Amino acid sequence: xxxxxxxxxxxxxxxxxxxxxxxxxxxxxxxxxxxxxxxxxxxxxxxxxxxxxxxxxxxxxxxxxxxxxxxxxxxxxxxxxxxxxxxxxxxxxxxxxxxxxxxxxxxxxxxxxxxxxxxxxxxxxxxxxxxxxxxxxxxxxxxxxxxxxxxxxxxxxxxxxxxxxxxxxxxxxxxxxxxxxxxxxxxxxxxxxxxxxxxxxxxxxxxxxxxxxxxxxxxxxxxxxxxxxxxxxxxxxxxxxxxxxxxxxxxxxxxxxxxxxxxxxxxxxxxxxxxxxxxxxxxxxxxxx
Amino acid sequence: xxxxxxxxxxxxxxxxxxxxxxxxxxxxxxxxxxxxxxxxxxxxxxxxxxxxxxxxxxxxxxxxxxxxxxxxxxxxxxxxxxxxxxxxxxxxxxxxxxxxxxxxxxxxxxxxxxxxxxxxxxxxxxxxxxxxxxxxxxxxxxxxxxxxxxxxxxxxxxxxxxxxxxxxxxxxxxxxxxxxxxxxxxxxxxxxxxxxxxxxxxxxxxxxxxxxxxxxxxxxxxxxxxxxxxxxxxxxxxxxxx
Numbered sequence: 001x002x003x004x005x006x007x008x009x010x011x012x013x014x015x016x017x018x019x020x021x022x023x024x025x026x027x028x029x030x031x032x033x034x035x036x037x038x039x040x041x042x043x044x045x046x047x048x049x050x051x052x053x054x055x056x057x058x059x060x061x062x063x064x065x066x067x068x069x070x071x072x073x074x075x076x077x078x079x080x081x082x083x084x085x086x087x088x089x090x091x092x093x094x095x096x097x098x099x100x101x102x103x104x105x106x107x108x109x110x111x112x113x114x115x116x117x118x119x120x121x122x123x124x125x126x127x128x129x130x131x132x133x134x135x136x137x138x139x140x141x142x143x144x145x146x147x148x149x150x151x152x153x154x155x156x157x158x159x160x161x162x163x164x165x166x167x168x169x170x171x172x173x174x175x176x177x178x179x180x181x182x183x184x185x186x187x188x189x190x191x192x193x194x195x196x197x198x199x200x201x202x203x204x205x206x207x208x209x210x211x212x213x214x215x216x217x218x219x220x221x222x223x224x225x226x227x228x229x230x231x232x233x234x235x236x237x238x239x240x241x242x243x244x245x246x247x248x249x250x251x252x253x254x255x256x257x258x259x260x261x262x263x264x265x266x267x268x269x270x271x272x273x274x275x276x277x278x279x280x281x282x283x284x285x286x287x288x289x
Numbered sequence: 290x291x292x293x294x295x296x297x298x299x300x301x302x303x304x305x306x307x308x309x310x311x312x313x314x315x316x317x318x319x320x321x322x323x324x325x326x327x328x329x330x331x332x333x334x335x336x337x338x339x340x341x342x343x344x345x346x347x348x349x350x351x352x353x354x355x356x357x358x359x360x361x362x363x364x365x366x367x368x369x370x371x372x373x374x375x376x377x378x379x380x381x382x383x384x385x386x387x388x389x390x391x392x393x394x395x396x397x398x399x400x401x402x403x404x405x406x407x408x409x410x411x412x413x414x415x416x417x418x419x420x421x422x423x424x425x426x427x428x429x430x431x432x433x434x435x436x437x438x439x440x441x442x443x444x445x446x447x448x449x450x451x452x453x454x455x456x457x458x459x460x461x462x463x464x465x466x467x468x469x470x471x472x473x474x475x476x477x478x479x480x481x482x483x484x485x486x487x488x489x490x491x492x493x494x495x496x497x498x499x500x501x502x503x504x505x506x507x508x509x510x511x512x513x514x515x516x517x518x519x520x521x522x523x524x525x526x527x528x529x530x531x
Contacts, residue, residue, distance in 0.1 A: 168383055168386075171385050172383050177345065177365040178345075178374070178446075179369070179394045179398070180365075180446055181398075
């Protein structure tokens with residue numbers, strides 16, 4: 001039982017890790033908390049649903065255009081809503097991302113309706129037998145796709161000039177400006193990447209949850225807790241925090257009443273903030289003006 | 290000074306932080322190849338002036354002309370591209386990256402391999418300690434080493450005008466002397482024009498050719514280094530002599 005729970009936990013954790021990573025990327029790169037990150041997850045899942053229905057591509061193949069579309073969509077949000085606000089205070093930008101979140105939910109409701117819809121995947125009905133245990137095929141898809149996405153992201157971050165610029169901006173924003181890095185350009189790329197990272201989460205978890213307008217928002221709350229657990233602002237922390245939270249939540253759900261399961265992320269959020277606000281990998285925050 | 294080409298000309302520069310005015314119309318000229326110093330106490334507007342020139346702050350009024358081109362309000366990366374680099378107050382290094390990564394960041398926009406290598410060798414020659422610290426994280430360096438790294442990183446963007454904001458801040462007298470010697474060397478060996486803000490009046494004036502004194506966001510005095518050094522007002526205001 002524990003092994004099955006661990007695998008399920010890793011699958012859920014993969015999704016948290018991706019969304020938390022997307023959240024932290026934008027937080028570090030563009031210095032804002034993107035409350036619409038969850039909707040970037042949701043819309044990507046609906047994109048893949050549309051592609052599956054309209055073009056009838058196989059599920060795994062349909063992922064690719066859906067991920068790309070989600071990246072473009074994130075860039076459009078950045079250009080239309082966020083960029084004009086650059087240079088203003090933190091609150092207006094935070095509220096603007098919240099506005100984006102509400103707007104996207106409205107648009108999804110208009111286009112696809114408010115009732116839950118299944119995102120068909122051939123892997124939901126397949127199981128891998130491991131001795132006495134069964135592992136869901138879709139959970140394996142989630143774990144593998146997430147790892148692939150993390151690997152691609154890692155290579156991009158470490159091996160390309162743009163990735164280097166992202167690292168520099170994340171490590172010291174002013175320092176990066178002074179090295180001649182165009183923050184506008186890199187901000188756009190950061191949004192594209194976090195849109196694509198979030199998309200993998202939405203497209204792979206979609207077949208397990210039913211798709212509905214609020215699916216991403218729920219994930220955002222958990223991913224936020226995961227990022228805080230890992231130390232908000234730490235990229236490694238966000239990823240490991242995501243996996244850890246997924247495993248803790250699923251294992252707790254396996255041994256305790258399921259009603260408790262959904263409150264686990266919030267319990268962890270509160271515990272971390274009380275006991276160790278900087279999280280596992282975060283730095284003690286010093287207010288710098 | 291009249292016959293020299295003016296590289297940077299700041300006229301009636303006014304900068305605000307929100308509603309609070311920090312600069313009340315600064316005028317200054319930086320001739321090509323010179324070291325010019327901005328003197329003044331905390332809050333006099335030295336950093337604000339440099340930050341406006343480098344594009345980190347937008348001027349509300351006034352003009353900044355660099356080689357005849359108006360640059361006021363341009364984004365920082367454009368200004369770096371035009372040839373102005375800054376080692377800012379607080380240094381703004383990449384603390385979690387190595388010394389090598391920090392130096393490479395300075396060359397982020399550079400493409401000419403030969404020039405990059407020449408600049409790199411110069412920096413190591415001026416600040417040999419950085420050569421020994423290549424794999425160390427920038428955040429773990431001593432204050433003096435961090436300052437050297439900040440200056441080096443700025444130099445590696447291949448500027449024609451280098452802005453240095455209080456390079457002596459928080460350093461021991463011995464280190465201050467060595468940093469200023471290196472600044473002199475950079476100017477002598479490459480003809481680099483340098484505009485530096487300082488509170489260490491004696492050290493700054495012994496290095497610079499010409500100085501401006503700022504007080505509460507206004508320029509109050511200017512003159513050749515020797516003239517300012519002998520000016521009792523400067524000494525009494527900034528060194529506490531009378």
